[in-house]
């Protein structure tokens with residue numbers, strides 16, 4: 622086998638959404654390259670990277686990752702990136718109520734216009750910052766989403782995020 626529907630070697634389109642500055646690009650860079658660059662550039666439009674992980678049951682999952690720009694002027698482009706996506710990671714910054722508000726907007730948008738069986742994760746990033754925090758767990762549970770707090774800076778929970786998503790993917794029949 623090895624075709625597009627090979628249940629042992631999944632290929633999934635994943636889109637990251639969320640306010641500008643919450644750390645989407647840093648999460649991707651940490652996951653794909655194991656690096657954190659505090660001087661990383663603002664994403665223009667969207668960028669694409671892929672990364673494959675192996676699960677314990679010897680399944681491999683290739684994530685084709687679309688990292689979008691959060692700025693308002695690109696909002697109209699978002700449907701191009703989330704259309705057909707099997708996974709959406711919606712990111713907010715735990716120290717920014719505004720970014721949490723924006724995350725809820727993206728959840729609603731995907732509930733309306735995303736694939737009906739899309740796997741959605743809500744991610745509270747910058748968990749290394751010890752400030753008054755927004756806790757997304759209740760909101761995520763109410764909306765049937767996986768929730769995790771991450772830090773792209775310290776690498777905390779970055780691999781766990783993608784592994785948990787991989788486990789939640791609908792599997793094609795063998």
Ligand code: GDP
Pocket residue numbers: 639640641642643644645646647648658659660661662663664691746747748749750771772773774775
């Ligand atoms: P994006 O606009 O969502 O892609 O955000 P970026 O990935 O460009 O990150 C925006 C800013 O947040 C940068 O200055 C990063 O260095 C910083 N940043 C990203 N992730 C973290 C994190 O986990 N902890 C901390 N303290 N800063 C972070």
Ligand code: MG
Pocket residue numbers: 645646647662663664688689690
């Ligand atoms: Mg970015």
